[in-house]
Amino acid sequence: MHRQYAESLGISLTHELVRINDDTVLRRPVSRGGLAGWQEKRVADYIEEHVADDIPLLTLAELARLSPFHFCRSFKQSFGVPAHRFHMSRRIERAKQLLGNRELSITGIALEIGFSDTSAFTAAFRRLTGVTPSCYRKSID
Incomplete structure (x- = not known):
C-alpha cells in the first residue's frame, strides 16, 4: 500500500510541476x-x-x-530607435559601402547619400561611428 501511495504522490507532484511551468509560460508579458x-x-x-x-x-x-x-x-x-535616427544610420551604412570604392570622393559620397556638404556628412558619420569618413576608408584597406 505504501508503494501505491508513493507512486500516486509522484504522479500528482509531476502533474503539478508541469502545470506550474506551463502557467509560467502563459504569464509572460504580451508585447504591445x-x-x-x-x-x-x-x-x-x-x-x-x-x-x-x-x-x-x-x-x-x-x-x-x-x-x-x-x-x-x-x-x-x-x-x-526613432525614425530619424534609423534613417540616418541607414545613410551611414550606405556611406560605409561606398567608401570601399576608392574612385568615389568623400564629397561625392556625401552628396550621393543626401548630405548638402562634406562637413555635415563628416559630423554625422563621426557621431555614429566614432571616426571620420577618411579614417574609416583608411581602416578598410
Missing part, C-alpha cells in the same frame, strides 16, 4: 505597441529606397496608416 509586420517592412523598404532623400515623418506615418504621434511611438518600439 510597435508596428505590425507589414508596417515594419513597408516603412523600412521605403527608407532604403529613399535613403538619400529627406523623408518627412508624415510620409512614413501615412505608409504605416498611423497618425504621426502613434507612428513615432510604434516605430521606436519596433526598431529601438
